[in-house]
Amino acid sequence: MQAPLGIVATLCAALLLGCNGGIPDARADVESGRAIYAKECAQCHGINGDGAGAASLGLGVVPPDLVGLTGRNDGVFPREFVRRFVLGLLEKEDPDAAMPEFGTVGLQHVYPDGGAGAEVLHTDIAALLDYLETIQQ
Ligand code: HEC
Structure with missing residues (x-):
């Protein structure tokens, strides 16, 4: 039963690569987004976006995971909310937020x-x- 699983995995990988290969610009955006995330966000939100990065340990508030944004928003990635939140355009519940x-x-x-x-x-x-949209679970 292992061979068919391997074949399926290979096909999936090929499909994924094929998709990305078809839209090089989108892929470049995701790659630079990943680099930005690693430098600006990962220390608090975790290297994989699953919350509780190293810097979160000293914070009063635990940074939420960012892989469940879509899940917490009825299955739709809340792009505009995230954009405004990151830029600081939303009114904050806690003015001292980290x-x-x-x-x-x-x-x-x-x-x-x-x-x-x-x-x-x-x-x-x-x-x-x-x-961020690509890491939603
Ligand atoms: C110094 C730690 C820190 C850094 C760096 C940081 N965050 Fe946050 N983030 C938090 C905390 C703490 C919260 C919880 C709410 C608050 O405190 O404002 C939060 C909340 C959020 C939320 C709201 C999530 C929700 O479900 O409501 C989003 C989206 C978010 N952060 C995205 C980002 C992104 C993207 C970056 C990088 C550009 C980033 N954060 C960098 C600490 C951080």
Whole structure:
């Protein structure tokens, strides 16, 4: 029974690669989104987005997982909510919340020399959202 499983897995992998290969731009966005996530978000939300990254240990509030955003939103990825939350455009329940407002502080770990202007930020946040959408469970 192991051979058929292996074949199925290989076919799935081939299909996935085929899909990504067909839309190179989208793939590039997801890859840069993954890099941005690793630098700006993973320390709190976990390297895989499952919450409780290392930096969360000293926080009063545990950062929620980000792989269940779709699950908590009736099966629809809440792209606009996440965009606004990350940029700090939403009113916060807790004004002392630990999460940085990236619209104000910028992507400091991606651009340690302060390079990101508003347009870059917009493109990078779009890539980040593309990536987050791919990790939903
Ligand atoms: C310093 C730790 C920290 C960093 C860095 C951080 N977050 Fe958060 N995040 C939190 C905490 C804590 C919360 C819980 C709500 C709050 O405190 O505002 C949260 C909440 C969220 C939420 C709301 C989730 C929900 O289900 O309501 C989203 C979306 C989110 N973060 C995305 C991100 C993204 C994307 C990044 C990287 C660009 C990031 N966060 C970086 C700590 C962090």
